[in-house]
Amino acid sequence: MIFEDIRGENERVIAKLCDCAKSGMVSHAYLFEGDTSTDKEALAKCFAKAILCREKPGYGCDNCLICNKIEHDNYEDLFTIEKVENSLKDADVANLQERLRNKPLGERNIAIIKDADTMTVYAQNRLLKTLEEPPAGTVIILLSxxxxxxLPTIVSRCTVIRLAHSSEYKEGAMSEIxxxxxxxxxxxxxxxxxxxxxxxxxxxxxxxxxxLDALxxxxxxxxxxxxxxxxxxxxxxIYNAVSIIEESRRDIKRNIQTGYVIKNLIIKIGG
Structure with missing residues (x-):
């Protein structure tokens, strides 16, 4: 799978990532944020292909040895960690840091941190040190x-990529609502x-x-x-309404019941 296979709702985001990979202006850290309907890991692997593929730089060809190894999770310089049980722990991040200190066999090391929002505070503080002083050429992609x-200090050191919800609504229907x-x-x-x-x-x-995004x-x-x-x-x-929408978005992400949050939003905006 490469970028052109998954454009859909995130076409602008993908175009931005392609431009970064083509120009070589790749940040040391990215945060891909999206709900469960978005395949964040697939997008991260496509980005890794776009960065590393020599046959089709900026896009990935999906046919060369590098692209095939990335697709099948056996590329030597790509490291992925994910939560065990309910969280990503300090030891998981420490192990990743050790691997990133090693010189890559190819052009650069890339790390994908799945379930990044489940990192313990200790793990986040440990990762922060790497984000502040990343090994040369390293790219770290957090999926959340x-x-x-x-931690705000983690987010502030990443290029944040917010992914659109893969919706069952036809295009424009939510905007009409x-x-x-x-x-x-x-x-x-x-x-x-x-x-x-x-x-x-x-x-x-x-x-x-x-x-909330549409509103x-x-x-x-x-x-x-x-x-x-x-x-x-x-x-x-308008500014007050936008502030209430942002507050409502935070409440929903904190798992407050959606019906209650939307009703509260309507009452607050409507006065």
Missing amino acids: ENAEEL AEAVAEALISREPFFKLKSMLKDVTEDKDTALEF ENVYGKLAKGNDGKSRLYPKPY
């Missing part, structure tokens, strides 16, 4: 469902009139997060717009 669980909700809120419609509209988007965590995008467009519709939404109202 919830970056809120990572979000636009309708935004219009109802500015009109101060009571919550019970919005219940049927919101029923489907509160059924699970991933869909609720997608709704934030609606307000972002309104903030930039200058037509009659946009002028109905005062800037302070």
